Amino acid sequence: MGARLMEAEVTEVVEAYTEALAEQRRTASDPGGLLTLGIETSCDETSVAVLRGGHEVLANVITSSADLHNQYGGVVPEIASREQVQAINPALAEALTRADLTFWDISVVAVTVGPGLVGSLVVGVAAAKALASVLEVPLVSVNHLEGHLYSNLIENPEAGIPAMGLIVSGGHSLLVKIFDHGIYEIVGQTLDDAAGEAFDKVARYLGLGFPGGPAIEKASRDGDPAAVAFPRALLGDSYDFSFSGLKTAVMNYVRKQGDSANIADVAASFQEAVVDVLVRKTVRAAVDNAIPTVMLSGGVAANTRLRDELSRACHEAELTLYYPSMQFCTDNAAMVACCGYHRYRRGIRTALDVRPDPNLPLA
Amino acid sequence: MLVLGIETSTPQASVAIGSEQGVVGSCLISRGTTSGEFVLPAIQFLMNQTEISYRNLSAVAVGVGPGLFTGMRVGLATGKTLAQALSVPIVGIASLDLLAYEARYSSKSICPVLDAKRKEVFFGFYRQVPGGVTRTSEFMIGSPSRLVAELTGRAEDTLLLGSGALLYRKELEASEGIEFGSIANSFPRATSLVELAIPRLMREEYSRVFDIEPLYMRRSDAQLNWERTKRG
Numbered sequence: 051m052g053a054r055l056m057e058a059e060v061t062e063v064v065e066a067y068t069e070a071l072a073e074q075r076r077t078a079s080d081p082g083g084l085l086t087l088g089i090e091t092s093c094d095e096t097s098v099a100v101l102r103g104g105h106e107v108l109a110n111v112i113t114s115s116a117d118l119h120n121q122y123g124g125v126v127p128e129i130a131s132r133e134q135v136q137a138i139n140p141a142l143a144e145a146l147t148r149a150d151l152t153f154w155d156i157s158v159v160a161v162t163v164g165p166g167l168v169g170s171l172v173v174g175v176a177a178a179k180a181l182a183s184v185l186e187v188p189l190v191s192v193n194h195l196e197g198h199l200y201s202n203l204i205e206n207p208e209a210g211i212p213a214m215g216l217i218v219s220g221g222h223s224l225l226v227k228i229f230d231h232g233i234y235e236i237v238g239q240t241l242d243d244a245a246g247e248a249f250d251k252v253a254r255y256l257g258l259g260f261p262g263g264p265a266i267e268k269a270s271r272d273g274d275p276a277a278v279a280f281p282r283a284l285l286g287d288s289y290d291f292s293f294s295g296l297k298t299a300v301m302n303y304v305r306k307q308g309d310s311a312n313i314a315d316v317a318a319s320f321q322e323a324v325v326d327v328l329v330r331k332t333v334r335a336a337v338d339n340a341i342p343t344v345m346l347s348g349g350v351a352a353n354t355r356l357r358d359e360l361s362r363a364c365h366e367a368e369l370t371l372y373y374p375s376m377q378f379c380t381d382n383a384a385m386v387a388c389c390g391y392h393r394y395r396r397g398i399r400t401a402l403d404v405r406p407d408p409n410l411p412l413a
Numbered sequence: 414m415l416v417l418g419i420e421t422s423t424p425q426a427s428v429a430i431g432s433e434q435g436v437v438g439s440c441l442i443s444r445g446t447t448s449g450e451f452v453l454p455a456i457q458f459l460m461n462q463t464e465i466s467y468r469n470l471s472a473v474a475v476g477v478g479p480g481l482f483t484g485m486r487v488g489l490a491t492g493k494t495l496a497q498a499l500s501v502p503i504v505g506i507a508s509l510d511l512l513a514y515e516a517r518y519s520s521k522s523i524c525p526v527l528d529a530k531r532k533e534v535f536f537g538f539y540r541q542v543p544g545g546v547t548r549t550s551e552f553m554i555g556s557p558s559r560l561v562a563e564l565t566g567r568a569e570d571t572l573l574l575g576s577g578a579l580l581y582r583k584e585l586e587a588s589e590g591i592e593f594g595s596i597a598n599s600f601p602r603a604t605s606l607v608e609l610a611i612p613r614l615m616r617e618e619y620s621r622v623f624d625i626e627p628l629y630m631r632r633s634d635a636q637l638n639w640e641r642t643k644r645g
C-alpha cells in the first residue's frame with residue numbers, strides 16, 4: 051500500500067520542485083545567439099520563422115492556402131494538406147534567406163505537433179524531424195495553443211506571469227489561466243462554435259467571403275454596432291462561451307428582414323455581440339482569479355474592435371493587457387519558435403519518433 | 414555514389430541506403446502508422462549501423478505514390494527537406510514502377526496493383542526489358558472490375574502483384590491467363606527505389622526539390638463534391 055503524503059508534506063514537495071525549476075531556469079545557459087527555427091503547419095498556413103535568443107525575429111515567413119478554400123466557405127483538410135507539402139520547402143528557403151543564415155547556423159528546431167489537422171501537421175513534423183536529424187540539433191515539440199499564448203512574449207519577453215490568456219481563433223475560444231511557463235489551467239472554452247468559426251459562418255451567410263473575421267470587420271466599418279440588439283450568451287457565472295445561438299439569431303434576423311436588411315449594420319451588430327461576450331468574460335475571469343494581466347491571442351485577436359474594447363475594459367478594471375502585433379495573431383511560426391525556445395531552456399527535448407496529435411490538449 | 418531511399422506510400426514503409434555496388438542497408442516495417450514515426454529513427458539507425466553520415470550522401474530518392482496520401486506526404490516532406498538541407502539532388506519514383514521492378518524476371522505482362530481504398534485500385538502495365546521493366550500504359554485508378562475489363566481487353570498472360578491484387582483476388586480471378594505474385598512482393602520497397610534511382614542520377618535525371626509532388630491520381634473529396642453540385 052502506497053504511503054499517502056500529508057498536506058504539509060505535499061506543500062514541501064511542491065516547494066522543492068518549484069525551487070528546482072527556478073534554479074534550472076536561472077542557470078540554463080543562453081549563449082544569447084541561440085537560433086531557433088520554428089515550423090507551423092497545423093491548418094492552412096505554412097509558416098517558418100527564425101528567432102535569435104527566442105525573441106528577436108529574424109524571419110517569419112507565412113504562406114496560406116486560404117484562397118483555395120474560399121469557394122468552400124471553410125478550410126478543406128485535404129486541400130490544406132496538399133498545399134502544405136508543396137509550401138514547406140520554399141518557406142524554409144525563404145525564411146533562411148530573409149534571416150541571412152544557412153540551415154547549419156540553426157541551434158534548435160521547434161515544431162507544432164498539435165492540435166490541428168493531422169494531414170497538415172504531419173508535413174511540418176516530418177520536415178522538422180528531418181532538419182533536427184540532419185543538422186544534429188535538438189527537436190522541441192510545441193502545442194499550437196501554447197504557441198498562441200507565447201505570441202505575446204515575442205515582443206514583450208518581460209510580460210507579467212501569472213496572466214489570464216484569451217485565445218480566440220477559427221478553431222478555438224479558450225480562457226486559460228497561465229500560472230507559469232508551461233503550467234496552465236483552462237477556465238473557459240466554447241461549448242459549440244469557436245469565435246472565428248462564428249465569424250466564418252455569419253460572413254458566409256451574409257455573402258461576405260472567407261475568412262470571415264476580416265470580412266465582417268471590413269463590412270462593420272460602415273455599420274452601426276447598436277443597430278440590432280443580438281443576444282449575448284453569458285451563461286451565468288460560467289467562463290465558457292457559446293456563439294451558436296448568436297449565429298442563428300443573425301440568420302433569423304436577416305431572413306425576416308429580407309432585402310431590406312442592412313448588411314453593414316448586421317455585421318457590426320454581430321461583431322459587437324461577439325466582442326462584448328469575449329471582453330466581459332475575460333475581464334471577469336481575470337478579476338475573479340485576482341490575476342492582474344490579460345494576454346489576448348489567436349487570429350481573432352487581429353480584430354480591431356476586440357482590441358479596442360478589451361483595452362478599454364482592462365484599463366477600467368486596472369488590468370494590464372497585452373496583445374501581439376498583427377503578424378503574430380494569425381497562425382505563425384514565430385510564436386512556435388518563441389515557445390520552443392522557452393521549452394528548450396526548461397530542458398525539454400522531443401524524440402524523433404514523436405507523432406502529431408490532432409487533439410493535443412493544452413492542459 | 415550513396416543514395417538514401419524513402420518509400421512510405423503504402424502500409425509497408427521502408428528506408429534504404431545503397432550505391433552502384435548494391436544496397437548497403439535497409440529497414441522495413443509493415444505495421445507502422447501512416448504518420449511515419451518510423452522514418453527518421455530508421456534512417457538514423459541505418460546510418461549508425463553502416464557508419465554512413467548525412468554528409469556522405471550524394472542524393473535522396475523518394476517514392477511519390479500513388480498510395481496513401483498521408484504516407485506520401487510524410488515521405489516527401491522528409492526526403493525533400495533532407496535534400497534541401499544537404500543541397501543534394503532528389504529523384505522521385507512511382508510506387509507502381511517500384512512494384513513492377515520486383516517482377517522484372519517475369520516474361521509475362523506485369524501488372525502491379527495497389528489498394529487505393531474506397532473499393533478502387535491503382536494499377537499499370539509493364540514488360541520486361543534488359544535491366545528492368547518498362548511501362549506500357551498510363552497509371553490508372555478504378556474499380557477491380559475496371560481492371561478486369563482492362564485485362565480482358567489486353568488478352569495477354571499477366572502477372573498481377575501487389576496488395577491490391579491480393580485484396581481483390583476473387584474478383585480478378587475471373588480474367589483469363591493471369592497469375593498472382595507472392596505476398597512477399599506486394600508492396601513497393603526502398604531497396605528497389607535506390608536501385609532504380611542510381612542509373613537516373615547517373616543520367617542526371619533528377620528534379621528540383623521544390624518540384625517533386627505526390628502522385629495523388631484523385632482530387633480531394635471537396636473538389637469532387639463541388640464539381641458534382643455545380644454540374645447537378
Ligand SMILES: [Zn+2]
Nearest residue numbers: 194198219381
Ligand atoms: Zn491557431
